[in-house]
Amino acid sequence: MGADLMEESTGAVPSLAPPRRRGTVDKHQERRDQLAESALVTLGELGYARTSLRDIAANSPFSHGVVHYYFRDKNELIVYCVRFHKSTCVLRYDDVVESAGSSEELVDGFVAKLRETLTADAPMHRLWYDLRTASMFEEPLRATVALIDGWLQDMVWRVLARYASLAGKGVAVTPAVAYAIVDGLFQQALLAMHDQPAESLDRIDRSVRDLLPSLLLSA
Amino acid sequence: MGADLMEESTGAVPSLAPPRRRGTVDKHQERRDQLAESALVTLGELGYARTSLRDIAANSPFSHGVVHYYFRDKNELIVYCVRFHKSTCVLRYDDVVESAGSSEELVDGFVAKLRETLTADAPMHRLWYDLRTASMFEEPLRATVALIDGWLQDMVWRVLARYASLAGKGVAVTPAVAYAIVDGLFQQALLAMHDQPAESLDRIDRSVRDLLPSLLLSA
DNA sequence: CCGTTAACTTGACGGTTGTCAAGATAAATC
DNA sequence: GATTTATCTTGACAACCGTCAAGTTAACGG
Numbered sequence: 001m002g003a004d005l006m007e008e009s010t011g012a013v014p015s016l017a018p019p020r021r022r023g024t025v026d027k028h029q030e031r032r033d034q035l036a037e038s039a040l041v042t043l044g045e046l047g048y049a050r051t052s053l054r055d056i057a058a059n060s061p062f063s064h065g066v067v068h069y070y071f072r073d074k075n076e077l078i079v080y081c082v083r084f085h086k087s088t089c090v091l092r093y094d095d096v097v098e099s100a101g102s103s104e105e106l107v108d109g110f111v112a113k114l115r116e117t118l119t120a121d122a123p124m125h126r127l128w129y130d131l132r133t134a135s136m137f138e139e140p141l142r143a144t145v146a147l148i149d150g151w152l153q154d155m156v157w158r159v160l161a162r163y164a165s166l167a168g169k170g171v172a173v174t175p176a177v178a179y180a181i182v183d184g185l186f187q188q189a190l191l192a193m194h195d196q197p198a199e200s201l202d203r204i205d206r207s208v209r210d211l212l213p214s215l216l217l218s219a
Numbered sequence: 220m221g222a223d224l225m226e227e228s229t230g231a232v233p234s235l236a237p238p239r240r241r242g243t244v245d246k247h248q249e250r251r252d253q254l255a256e257s258a259l260v261t262l263g264e265l266g267y268a269r270t271s272l273r274d275i276a277a278n279s280p281f282s283h284g285v286v287h288y289y290f291r292d293k294n295e296l297i298v299y300c301v302r303f304h305k306s307t308c309v310l311r312y313d314d315v316v317e318s319a320g321s322s323e324e325l326v327d328g329f330v331a332k333l334r335e336t337l338t339a340d341a342p343m344h345r346l347w348y349d350l351r352t353a354s355m356f357e358e359p360l361r362a363t364v365a366l367i368d369g370w371l372q373d374m375v376w377r378v379l380a381r382y383a384s385l386a387g388k389g390v391a392v393t394p395a396v397a398y399a400i401v402d403g404l405f406q407q408a409l410l411a412m413h414d415q416p417a418e419s420l421d422r423i424d425r426s427v428r429d430l431l432p433s434l435l436l437s438a
Numbered sequence: 439c440c441g442t443t444a445a446c447t448t449g450a451c452g453g454t455t456g457t458c459a460a461g462a463t464a465a466a467t468c
Numbered sequence: 469g470a471t472t473t474a475t476c477t478t479g480a481c482a483a484c485c486g487t488c489a490a491g492t493t494a495a496c497g498g
Contacts, residue, residue, distance in 0.1 A: 247444095
């Protein structure tokens with residue numbers, strides 16, 4: 001994990017990478033990931049546009065100049081960071097999907113994970129929405145955003161398809177619509193996490209439980 | 220319209236405003252609105268964080284220093300702009316709501332307006348999402364964002380309540396959930412307007428038509 | 439027509455930013 | 469251990485930002 005990033009080249013390790021030496025697995029790539037993890041903390045706190053390379057370096061073991069040794073520019077670093085994080089993040093519900101023995105159990109596991117990630121990973125989710133919004137104004141970001149949006153849509157679809165299967169019914173909406181709905185609920189919950197965290201968690205819990213059945217065919 | 224901004228003071232016309240002269244209705248306020256309208260064009264193109272006061276002034280009849288004559292700082296200008304625009308924007312569907320004679324007619328009018336605004340006002344909608352996302356990282360923005368989010372939620376609810384009434388049924392979801400769903404669909408449509416505008420419009424058209432009935436009680 | 443005040447312009451300030459070149463340090467090779 | 473290569477630091481650069489003070493122009497009141 002990390003190096004391949006979901007088997008899709010970021011176009012991020014170009015000629016600037018120094019020639020590898022021996023069988024030691026890519027020390028260069030390890031540093032990139034280490035730097036990305038440091039950067040993600042700062043980016044999650046300050047957001048995309050408000051984070052400078054010096055902020056990132058300050059929260060890392062390195063100095064601000066090192067960024068250009070491992071990344072071409074700021075955009076490549078940030079895109080790599082978000083992609084690095086999301087590539088594992090989109091697998092969050094997969095064990096719930098696989099281990100659930102009934103539709104009720106799946107819903108319970110799903111909302112539990114939703115609450116958990118809203119509580120623990122709020123800065124990362126904020127960063128994702130920040131990057132997605134920025135992509136509406138900066139064309140170079142759109143390809144990455146579209147890719148990750150596809151991952152998330154597939155993630156939601158895996159949950160919903162399994163849910164329908166366990167309930168012995170079909171799904172009434174397309175993957176795109178299902179994702180839009182869940183994402184809309186999630187984003188509202190995230191927005192409310194600052195001022196009313198407890199109420200926000202309860203609301204999305206109840207909303208999802210109420211809404212999921214209506215996404216199935218009655219047949 | 221414009222001066223009162225939905226009967227809610229922005230806290231934006233403080234002591235710095237010069238004493239008014241005669242009965243001529245607030246020349247000062249007129250200039251504020253004129254400046255806001257100029258700024259909105261630039262903000263819609265470049266987004267919140269990427270727009271400088273010099274960019275705004277360049278697309279206006281004024282110089283860059285004039286901003287501090289009418290607004291305390293950049294944030295106050297931007298907040299005023301978005302609020303200025305949204306305060307009329309949230310009334311967009313009201314005539315459809317009032318003039319619709321049947322539930323089908325209301326749906327037709329609703330999706331027609333949706334398509335229209337996605338086509339014509341895409342930059343303004345991008346700006347709104349940009350500001351809402353920025354509010355997750357900048358506390359001073361949250362009050363305004365929460366206020367406008369409330370307006371939008373009410374707007375969606377007026378449509379849905381009227382739709383239910385015309386169909387002789389009740390609404391199955393809360394205002395917050397209804398807004399989250401519509402907003403999720405709308406945001407996905409807006410994101411796709413850059414690369415696939417036609418497909419995006421068709422998709423949200425069909426999605427809304429499919430989804431609205433399922434938000435009503437079957438009773 | 440004159441004086442006063444509002445409206446607006448100009449230019450500068452301190453600060454921050456991304457980027458990069460040049461040098462220092464550490465590591466690995468022979 | 470010497471030399472070559474990779475890694476990392478430092479400092480500087482040009483550009484840009486928001487803000488504001490000082491000065492200019494225009495409009496209004498008498």
